[in-house]
Amino acid sequence: MSSTLENTMQSSYQNSTDSPLLSVPRLIPMRAVCAALVLASVALAGCNRDKPVPETKPGQALASVNGEEITVLQLNEEMQRAGVPAAQQQTASKQLLQALIDRELLENEAAKEKIDRDPKVMQAIERARSLIIAQAYMQKRVGDVGRPTEAEIEDYFNKHPQFFAKRRQFAMNQLVFPASSVTPELRAAADKARSLEEVAAYLDTRQVAYGRAQVTRSTADLKPELAAKLLSMPKGQLFLVQEGQRALLTSIDAVRDAPVSLAIAAPQIAQYLATRKNKELAQAEIQRLRATAKIDYLNKDLAPDAAKPGALPAAAPASLTGMPGAPAGSGLGPESTSNDGHGDNDIGPVADTVDADARADKAALDRGVAGLK
Template sequence: MAFANFRLFLLLSGAISVAVVLTACDKEEPTEKKSGQALVSVNGKEITMLQLNDEIRRANIRADQYEAASKQLLESLISRQLIVDEAVRNKLDRTPEVMQARERVIAQVITQAYLQGIMSKVVKPTKAEIDEYYQKHPELFTHRKQFDLTIVRIATKDLSEELKKVLDAAKTLDEVVLWLEKNKVQYIRNVASRSSTDLPPQMTTLLQEKSKDTIFIINEQETSSLIYVNAVKESPVALASAAPQIERFLMNQKFKEATDAEITRLRAAAKIEYLNVKDQKPNDEKPVSSSSDELMPDSLEGMSNSAPISEGAIERGITGFK
């Protein structure tokens, strides 16, 4: 129950800021009775069944927890309304920070609603499209590889020039570990498996072509990982297993294309003037949008025996087909 109370506290505290942000809008419009059956009135403001059900949905409450959770969430909604009322009484809803945050939240909610409309019109990928994607990407499916890795993590500050020379000369991580122990450098050693679908294509190619006697270095700010490939195995995935994830991938791709097309249409129809902005791109520039390129590592350099890899690259890449 203590955990449940803490969880409800997080829900309450997270919702309060949004409620304060949106309350200013209520003051600008005549007071209207909220839709839904009223459960409680707090200083004349109703809390409805619709609000409670929304909180229950967001909290992912199990059926056997519904009664107890609904009572706690209702009390949380009452507490939230009391805090919002007091915040408004102290004019916190009119501070520049809250006013700006309110505009951002409203824009996000409206944008999400509009994008949901676009998504509802996107046609699901056909079986033929899924089969075609499967056949065109053997590296992800029929020729999928599994990499068995040994990973040694050390503090980046301990990645000295002397250690880098040891890494260049070493044939295995065992040699490096002996040097770390001799020089009293703390480390954590473990093993992991990654498939070619867990990693960016450049990383997969790198691990396959340069894995022999190569120790890869991944710098992750305060921590650095030394990675050695123990084995590369065949790990094919059948179409039946891959189909659901291919379908999701293609659906996301179609949604992105539809969204980009809509943004392009809106920009073409709009009059956009850049004011007090230097070196801004022209209005006909392609819209900036999320891309799969964000999942790819930066350029890979220095293919010496110890090969550095971009920050976090081993943990990035397209979603794996397990």
């Protein structure tokens, strides 16, 4: 849950510069003050102990920019968010410290020009604050669902043979040209053609610019209905698909079995099931909050068409839901997936693209807390 929600955050927590430890009565021995500082610093840095920066005194300032200190805690935060491997931490620490210095310089100059008081900037800051607090609440409420059981992983594997045990791969050749070039005459020529070369010759005579592509897709990459249609086609058959501003004239060169074993698929299935469970729990929490809240739509045109008060809208724009869902295009474009064609990087459940359960999930979290995924 944490990584899913955190990767789309556009702001990060800011370390407070006000510490109750800084106002200590003079009667308290200095040794006790130092001990308290050490304990507090260790507690704050504890979550980052797997990715330590080079040893320094806890809380020690690493640099000063016009009197403003940059501390080891700030650097720890940057290191954690960057996910720096252990072997690169020394080099990364130097680079990230320079980045923090640059950020401080820019922030100081922005404050001099009162950019921090610009209404758009203030609105962005308030949005970031709202998202951070909402994220923290959801993390506390939902927590970590843990790894799915072996039985759950095996059950998903068995229920989706098109992703795994019975996965098939299609090797295809394509001509790619502007969709505006698709005329009744071109369609007729493609229907009569026995190969892509004949259509290419036709395009040459009409001076239609086109490109060539070789793509490999599997039954785990494509919409189920499209995969079924491709499986029913004979080798060499041509078919035309339009994706936005371009058209793809495709010929199936080969279809081969490309099964994936449970042992290979298990890690990806586990990650997928954990993510889906987190989304379900988040959706349930949003539903609970909506059910107990009084929500009035002052602009009735924006009110959802729902039978129950407080219910989620029946649908939401993709930019809000963030759900992978089914691909917007056919999935046949040369760059529409990262499949390498070798059968080891495109195993299902491929980013939720063809799972009916994922399509049914309305992603209530993303509606109520936009951007937290």
